[in-house]
Amino acid sequence: MTGFVWIASYPRSGNTWLRLALGALLDPGQAHAGDAHARFAPNASQRSDIEEALDVETGDLTPAEMEALRPVAYRTLAALSRRPLFRKVHDACIDAVAGTPLFPPDATLATLYMVRDPRDVAVSWAHFAGIGLEEAVRFLCDAGATLRPAAGRPPLDLPQRLLCWSGHVRSWLDAPGRRCCLLRYEDMVADPAAILGRAAAHAGIAATAETLDRAVAATRFDALRAHEARQGFDGGQSPGSAFFRSGRAGGWRTALPPDLEARIVAAHGPAMEALGYLAEAGERPCWLTAAAVGK
């Protein structure tokens, strides 16, 4: 009996970067960190997890049955496995059916929650999905937003309910069970070794200053981008778009028109403020010093 380490985030918030860095930490001998993408921490919504756990064809299940069976499958996989199971998650942390969390606390070892300024998320999402900025902002403000396999791709993952951006954040910060480890993308950009170290400690992954530095070096943004340019990187982005695009924090200042920025702030202001995204430059958000964050 073991359990899951959920590596959770809203889409385009640094989830892949964190996963690749954790993958490099766990397997320092791999040829290139970018190659671990397909192996380490697959998507929790992959249909094969349910099928492997429950011996049932997901294509024959109704959406309601699949929702109800996801936590059952996670419990079963946790019971059958002898090693921690790492999964990427974009779903909001909601109930699968009333009173039953989609990600059962009793099958959870740890949760790493990566958050990013929603204004940067909107710009990145527009590029990723091949849509306009206005549509991207609308998506971040839509309480019914659902991530589905893109047209022209096999539906290997189940639809993932996201809620709106701040609904997603709240769902994970308020999730039942052991409190998640909150990681800010911006802090990872500023000091990747420190943030990776905090993630590893929370997830129970052994790390030293040396192994952290090596994992950080292996997953530097320019290295990942160069690897993508050489070999390609299929992270589900729209055709012709780069997966590793800018890797910066604050790019929205030049990319996002003021009216769209205002719309994001109006919809998500309280959560943004709590996470320090509305603080003046250099000012440490008071919320980040809360006990909730440091664990």
Next chain:
Amino acid sequence: MDSPVFASMTIGGAPPRGTIPTDDRFLCGWRVASALPLPDLLPWTGGDGPADLRIEVGPVPERLTDTVFDQPLLQVAADGTCRFQVPGVAAYLIDADARRVVVEPAMAPDAPDIRVFLYGTVLGLLCYRRGLVPLHASCVRIGGGAVAMAGASGMGKSTLAAALLRRGCPVLSDDVTVIDLASPDGPRVLPAFPRLKLWGDAMARMGFAVDGLERSRPELEKFHLPVETRFSRQSVPLRAVFHLTVGPGHEGGTTRRLHGPEAAAGIGRDLYRNGMMVRLGQSKRLLSAAVALTGIPDGIWTITHPHDAGCLDRSVAAILERMAA
């Protein structure tokens, strides 16, 4: 429950006994005597011998005793008896010798939902218990040989089979391809049932009408396309297996032949619900089955099938080209 098939249902007692089978059908060469209506199977036209498989309708116990595997949907007892359940649809009890299945419907017994899981997980369990090898694949006949398209759920196995059907290739099976390794002339595919289960949008793209077709589940836009007139009733030697894959970086229809351990690993991955083989205590069979299948005449392949524009036509062309070579 006021359906006639429940009229003689016995409540309680062990072992459970169900209704007397009346439907006489054909599945994988077996004579199936079923109390559950099985309209998607061909009528039995063979001899008067006893049924190879009896399907009864009756109570299924909540719990098996002496379980070696006990998970929410599947229980396996030490003697090989299996209990599979889809909540709200049906519970299925498979006898230790895999010659009798008792079905306890949770909905109308003639609902297609019950048959969907009967021809899926339950068929897989029956195959493993009977020493047959099920692949997670749809299968058509090309020339004198069977060609299986294997891959993960959602990869488009049935759609590819339908596209090959339109090119004149008779269908042998959909989603579960049953292989007899014991045949003296090499692995043979046993014909399953004459229908393909297809999503409505895929059918529309291929020009198949959905009007009047049965839905596999009322809630799903997935339909049962009957293919009786274009169904291979005879078992056929397995010639090739194509494993459908997304990529990376290739357009649809790019093929690569696998050899040696890579081919065996590919087949191991394509075994239908390969975890069930382990749960049934047949792990040792897994390797020998995979190795045996790597020896089929035209081999084990991967074919990229990423669902981009034109992908289906390219994959069909690539498979036909490889089989013509």
